[in-house]
Amino acid sequence: MLWGCMTILTLISRPSLRRLVGQSRSCGTVVAQAAGGGGKFPKLSRVLEDRGIEVQQRGNSMKAKCPFHGNGQERTPSLAINDEKGLYHCFSCEASGNVAGFVAEYEGVGYSEAMDLLCREYGLVRSRPANGAPQTQAQREAAERRERTRKLLEAATAFYVAALSRPEGAACMQMLRERKVSAQSAHIFRLGFSPSAGQPPLSQHLLSLGFRQDELIDVGLAYRREGSASLVDRFRARLMIPIASAAGDIVGFGARVVPPDEGGGAKYLNSRDSPIFKKGSLLFGLPHARRAARAKDQVVLVEGYMDVIALHAAGIAHAVGCLGTAISEEQLRLAASLSPSATVILALDADAEGSQ
Numbered sequence: 001m002l003w004g005c006m007t008i009l010t011l012i013s014r015p016s017l018r019r020l021v022g023q024s025r026s027c028g029t030v031v032a033q034a035a036g037g038g039g040k041f042p043k044l045s046r047v048l049e050d051r052g053i054e055v056q057q058r059g060n061s062m063k064a065k066c067p068f069h070g071n072g073q074e075r076t077p078s079l080a081i082n083d084e085k086g087l088y089h090c091f092s093c094e095a096s097g098n099v100a101g102f103v104a105e106y107e108g109v110g111y112s113e114a115m116d117l118l119c120r121e122y123g124l125v126r127s128r129p130a131n132g133a134p135q136t137q138a139q140r141e142a143a144e145r146r147e148r149t150r151k152l153l154e155a156a157t158a159f160y161v162a163a164l165s166r167p168e169g170a171a172c173m174q175m176l177r178e179r180k181v182s183a184q185s186a187h188i189f190r191l192g193f194s195p196s197a198g199q200p201p202l203s204q205h206l207l208s209l210g211f212r213q214d215e216l217i218d219v220g221l222a223y224r225r226e227g228s229a230s231l232v233d234r235f236r237a238r239l240m241i242p243i244a245s246a247a248g249d250i251v252g253f254g255a256r257v258v259p260p261d262e263g264g265g266a267k268y269l270n271s272r273d274s275p276i277f278k279k280g281s282l283l284f285g286l287p288h289a290r291r292a293a294r295a296k297d298q299v300v301l302v303e304g305y306m307d308v309i310a311l312h313a314a315g316i317a318h319a320v321g322c323l324g325t326a327i328s329e330e331q332l333r334l335a336a337s338l339s340p341s342a343t344v345i346l347a348l349d350a351d352a353e354g355s356q
């Protein structure tokens, strides 16, 4: 059914992608410290090896097959690695940069997200911004706010997931069964349910965990009814679909109405745009698809959440979704960056609304 409505096959070449992304990466100094101080990123060669790229010692230098051109299948390794300086350079495609730059390019994320990925992967605490300058008070506060937001959205996801398996989630569960969404898929994508009116709301739960009203409002999970001091949950009686950033943090939700409430309000609601949730620069399922997209060297871009979940369940794990909106250039760039040769298959539905 899904493949019947595929309309476009688009290949974006790596050079043109580079022009879109911008090639240069600044070479920061030590940018992270282990908790307790003193640590830094592991050697570049180790970061490559941890990604399944073989590093060969050649005299005093190290080389690897460059993953950024020719599908990583070149015969003679042309990626030179300098562990001492933490730099790489490809003599063929001229890709070059430092450890975080490598991860950004390889994982298809921004430089800052690559730093976060590295810190998480190697148990480091990020202590300085990307340019290596000491962190200011304002930057520290911004980092703390981001961390609280991350925890808030994580707590909201856990709340929705728990509600799905309680009696109030029964109709939502039934809808998933009818759509052949398995318990495993629900678990992988952390699907949940936002309770209906009359059931304990999310906002009450989050406030009890110590989050503030303004924090809930800022991420679009609740709003204040006019003339009232108390909060109202924005998402009610809906299937909740968490949407993660490229770095894997939940940044917002897609929410589908659950029968028998069909017709009451929009079928799909997304978190509203905020500094951390920008619909046009997110792809649903990206963290889940990254590995398969690299292995298959292509990514399938579809419109709907349920399409992505169905494709993954069918073994097509290199599928991502564009949040039910028109595809933006940023989303296309992000999708292309998941595949070494930047191959994107657009599998668009002529009637996206209908398929969901």
Ligand SMILES: [Zn+2]
Binding pocket: 066, 067, 068, 069, 078, 079, 090, 091, 092, 093, 094, 095
């Ligand atoms: Zn190369």
